Amino acid sequence: MTTELSKAAFILSYQDRHNITDDKLCDLLGVTKSALYSWKTGARAPSTSAHRIVTLLSLLETLAPDIHSYMAGKP
Numbered sequence: 001m002t003t004e005l006s007k008a009a010f011i012l013s014y015q016d017r018h019n020i021t022d023d024k025l026c027d028l029l030g031v032t033k034s035a036l037y038s039w040k041t042g043a044r045a046p047s048t049s050a051h052r053i054v055t056l057l058s059l060l061e062t063l064a065p066d067i068h069s070y071m072a073g074k075p
Helices: 002-017 022-029 033-041 048-063 065-071
Strands: none
Touching: 002 022, 002 033, 002 048, 022 033, 022 048, 048 065
């Protein structure tokens, strides 16, 4: 269960760190707003796929900041 909660915490901390709106995060991860809300409330855990997408975005943030900025929708 701790692993499941850490997935949500990782995704939400990424969102906060980059000031990504809920709408944009849902678009990036291919999830509904209700799914995102359930992660935020702890009712459900994010899928492994959603966690991996954010892990890859974090890797891009480090290795290729320009590509990351483009993917995250930053100018």
